[in-house]
Amino acid sequence: xxxxxxxxxxxxxxxxxxxxxxxxxxxxxxxxxxxxxxxxxxxxxxxxxxxxxxxxxxxxxxxxxxxxxxxxxxxxxxxxxxxxxxxxxxxxxxxxxxxxxxxxxxxxxxxxxxxxxxxxxxxxxxxxxxxxxxxxxxxxxxxxxxxxxxxxxxxxxxxxxxxxxxxxxxxxxxxxxxxxxxxxxxxxxxxxxxxxxxxxxxxxxxxxxxxxxxxxxxxxxxxxxxxxxxxxxxxxxxxxxxxxxxxxxxxxxxxxxxxxxxxxxxxxxxxxxxxxxxxxxxxxxxxxxxxxxxxxxxxxxxxxxxxxxxxxxxxxxxxxxxxxxxxxxxxxxxxxxxxxxxxxxxxxxxxxxxxxxxxxxxxxxxxxxxxxxxxxxxxxxxxxxxxxxxxxxxxxxxxxxxxxxxxxxxxxxxxxxxxxxxxxxxxxxxxxxxxxxxxxxxxxxxxxxxxxxxxxxxxxxxxxxxxxxxxxxxxxxxxxxxxxxxxxxxxxxxxxxxxxxxxxxxxxxxxxxxxxxxxxxxxxxxxxxxxxxxxxxxxxxxxxxxxxxxxxxxxxxxxxxxxxxxxxxxxxxxxxxxxxxxxxxxxxxxxxxxxxxxxxxxxxxxxxxxxxxxxxxxxxxxxxxxxxxxxxxxxxxxxxxxxxxxx
Numbered sequence: 317x318x319x320x321x322x323x324x325x326x327x328x329x330x331x332x333x334x335x336x337x338x339x340x341x342x343x344x345x346x347x348x349x350x351x352x353x354x355x356x357x358x359x360x361x362x363x364x365x366x367x368x369x370x371x372x373x374x375x376x377x378x379x380x381x382x383x384x385x386x387x388x389x390x391x392x393x394x395x396x397x398x399x400x401x402x403x404x405x406x407x408x409x410x411x412x413x414x415x416x417x418x419x420x421x422x423x424x425x426x427x428x429x430x431x432x433x434x435x436x437x438x439x440x441x442x443x444x445x446x447x448x449x450x451x452x453x454x455x456x457x458x459x460x461x462x463x464x465x466x467x468x469x470x471x472x473x474x475x476x477x478x479x480x481x482x483x484x485x486x487x488x489x490x491x492x493x494x495x496x497x498x499x500x501x502x503x504x505x506x507x508x509x510x511x512x513x514x515x516x517x518x519x520x521x522x523x524x525x526x527x528x529x530x531x532x533x534x535x536x537x538x539x540x541x542x543x544x545x546x547x548x549x550x551x552x553x554x555x556x557x558x559x560x561x562x563x564x565x566x567x568x569x570x571x572x573x574x575x576x577x578x579x580x581x582x583x584x585x586x587x588x589x590x591x592x593x594x595x596x597x598x599x600x601x602x603x604x605x606x607x608x609x610x611x612x613x614x615x616x617x618x619x620x621x622x623x624x625x626x627x628x629x630x631x632x633x634x635x636x637x638x639x640x641x642x643x644x645x646x647x648x649x650x651x652x653x654x655x656x657x658x659x660x661x662x663x664x665x666x667x668x669x670x671x672x673x674x675x676x677x678x679x680x681x682x683x684x685x686x687x688x689x690x691x692x693x694x695x696x697x698x699x700x701x702x703x704x705x706x707x708x709x710x711x712x713x714x715x716x717x718x719x720x721x722x723x724x725x726x727x728x729x730x731x732x733x734x735x736x737x738x739x740x741x742x743x744x745x746x747x748x749x750x751x752x753x754x755x756x757x758x759x760x761x762x763x764x765x766x767x768x769x770x771x772x773x774x775x776x777x778x779x780x781x782x783x784x785x786x787x788x789x790x791x792x793x794x795x796x797x798x799x800x801x802x803x804x805x806x807x808x809x810x811x812x813x814x815x816x817x818x819x820x821x822x823x824x825x826x827x828x829x830x831x832x833x834x835x836x837x838x839x840x841x842x843x844x845x846x847x848x849x850x851x852x853x854x855x856x857x858x859x860x861x862x863x864x865x866x867x868x869x870x871x872x873x874x875x876x877x878x879x880x881x882x883x884x885x886x887x888x889x890x891x892x893x894x895x896x897x898x899x900x901x902x903x904x905x906x907x908x909x910x911x912x913x914x915x916x917x918x919x920x921x922x923x924x925x926x927x928x929x930x931x932x933x934x935x936x937x938x939x940x941x942x943x944x945x946x947x948x949x950x951x952x953x954x955x956x957x958x959x960x961x962x963x
Contacts, residue, residue, distance in 0.1 A: 322421060324364055325469070326462055330421050331357045333458045334412060337428045337451050338405055344438055345402050346390050352383065353405060356413040370414060380410055401434045418462050425462075428455050440598070440634060440847040442839060453478055491881050493849070494857070516749055516770060518555050518603070520565040522714060525749070526704050526726040528770035534597070535751060535770075536605055537840055538763040541591040545607075545643065547753060548797050551773065551785060552605040552765060554750035556622035560662060563714060565732065565747050573621060574654060580619050581648045590641040595843055597634050602626045605750050605765070607641040608785060614638060616852075622746075623647045623783065634847040649782045651744060659744025659777060667736065669716040674740040684743050684778055688786060691737055695730065695791040699723060702730075702793035727796070730788040731772040744777035748785075752797065755823075757833045762840055901952040908946055915942065925950040 322330070338353045362368040371379070383406045384394075391399040408427040415421055432451045435444060456478045461470055516535075517524065536552075544550075557565040559572075570578070596604060604610075604617065604625045614637055617625050625639075651659070681687040706724040709717045715736045718729055725733075731747050738745035752771035754763040773787040790797045822828040909919045909928070917932050929950050932943050 321416060322418065322462075326421065327361065327364055327415070329458055329461050330415070330424060331361065331412070333451075333454050334408060334424060334428060336454060337431050338408070340435055340447070341401070341405060341431070344398065345405055348386065348390075349402055349405050349409070353409040353412070356409045360413055360415060370416070376410065376414055379413075383410065397437065401431075401437075404430055404434065421462050422459065425455050425458050428458075440843070442842045445842075445846075449482070453482065456481065487881050487884060491877060493846075494854070495877065497851075497854075516554055516603075516605075516751075518557070518567050518601075518749070520557050520728055520732070520747055520749055520772060521563060522709060522718075522725070522729050522732060525728040525770050525772050528767045529704055529726075531767040533767045534839075535765045535767055536597065537595040537836075537843070538754070538765065539593045539595075539761060539840070540763070541593075544592075544756065544761065544763065545590065547756070549607070549643065550753050550763070551608060551748075551771075551787075552751040552754075552769075553608050553610070553624055553748055554603050554605045555748075556620075556624055556746055556775075557749055558622065558659065558746035560736075563712060565735075568622070568658070570620075577652060577654050578621050580621065581623070588642070588644055590643060592639055592641070594637045594639055595634065595840065595848070596631055596637065597843070599631050602628075602630055604631075604637060604639075606639050607643065609643065609645040609647055610639050610641045612637060612639050633850060634843050635850065636844055636848050646782045648777070649780055651777055656744055656777075659746060660739045660742055662736065662739045666712045667715040667740075668713075669720055670733075670737060671740050673719070674737055678741055684741075684776075687741055687743070688738070688776055688778075691734060692786070692788060692791040695734075695788050700730075700792045702726070702789065702796060727789045728772040730792060731774050734774050734786070734788040738774070738776050746775050748773050748775055752787075757836055759833050760837045760840070762836060764836055901949055905949045905953060908942065908949060912942060912946070925953055 335353065335357065338350065342350050359368060360370070363370045384403070387399055387402045387406060388394055391402065393399055394403070404427065408424055408431065411420065411424050411427065415424060429452065432448050432455070436448055457470060457474065460474045460478065464470070516528070538552075555567050557567055559566050559568045590607065592607075594604060594606060604627060606625055609623070610625055611619070612625060616628055616635070617637060618628055619625055627635075648655075677687055677690055681690050701724045703724050704726055706726065706729065707722060709722055711717065715733045718725060718733050728747075735745040735747050749772050751765045751769040752773070753769045754765040756763050771789070773785060773789065775783045776786050777783050787797065823832065905925060912919070912928075912932060915936065917928070917935055919928055925946065929943070929946050932940075932946055936943050938944075
């Protein structure tokens, strides 16, 4: 049997489905792969119209090899998630170029299903889930369109058929979601390219934080138990940057800390208590963003000697963490000599003007706290400006140029300069990278922290008081802390430059705000209930289910669930066909032959009903009830069908 060629309408439908599936990957795969998908489709359409020809197989082989080499050169490897996604899209594009028969189109549809699944690796939001379901329906309709050939087009009946197929699959999908083993780390697929999804990095240089103010993407969400603290206290502490190397602040690696200095200092003078939940999207990094002096009983989380929390494994799936914070606690009131030396280490041959300035200040303010306040007063009193787009500063003497010449910068500029001044004065100091502020949902109490809330501030160590937060940005632009980054820099040209269509720009319109908060609450529920359904929550759920079914094991429950689902799918997917009149006549004829056999008339092999009727009349006579019944069945079995299909 020969394969049927694709009709032009089928080809157009296939192209549309392919492009719709690939287009959302424009942020994940290189641009040349997206262009390749478009060009191969246009080439195939041109060949269908006779304008061009489908390339011969040697040329297609060369194109395939070149595309694979392009993926290797782009990612520098073929091992990893992103190269594999790139190869998958390339394979679909090249298959589209040689698509002639229906079986070729079916292969493209199958590749499209895998491409849809890869979208959910990068984005687990509720809109992406609806998009994936919609694209799956489009691909199924494409298969239906391929089977129709040239005779008919898609109708509402076909759409309803696809809808029923998806509804029949829903119980199996829900069952797999609830009980399929989430074996870590196989369940989480790490992304090897790019930076953290949260945007914050463990390296800070002038300009690194200001880049994040261009996006209103959600970094994480927080929900307090009870009344949240004042907004000016929302300092979400992420990474501690206490090592200076060639103009860049980085964190001290664990292996660089002496074994005797790795101990975790106990919390003293705890005071008030705050409890809250942090819903952290997949960041593929290990740091958490919490209020200062945070603790947790979560076994997935560890505390570092620099007093911040990190995940023991990269956060590759949306995760919820229960955090406890003691805002009034004192951390590390006594500093060892190693940590003290580490906290004041700086290159000796840079920033001479600031060193002279600090020496003069130290003579006037021998007390550490007084010197800290003097520097803040300088920022507050003199002509320093808070801006998202300062003039770049080149060279090693960044602090000198910033303090005495430029005087315009974002939060990381002020934190950078302040920590250098403190260390020059002999005061242990470090930079804290994280977020400050957030939006409070008045309906649910959820705090939404966005990328534009990214912030950098300082911590200094004071005798007997431990590490204390000092935010030099608050001295320059107090509105940044009191009202948030959006109010402080919304007039800047680069503010939200990466989120041109963002509804966040319209946040002062009551209706827009109400819609945003309703969606935010829905997103919280989705992320916590569905996306955050990890191995730990799965085991807890199964334990609760077994509590309602005493005496049963997990295996027995799973077998019962699977059996119920499979039987239901079989019944729904295979309804009992209605018995046709001819089928009923055949069954009645077989039963009548058994009765005739008892009267001595045995049906011979291959004997038709009319011949059997003649023999029965000769033996039993025309008036016998069995003969009359056999005559009626013979007419029913051999009568020609009516135009309506009846008998």
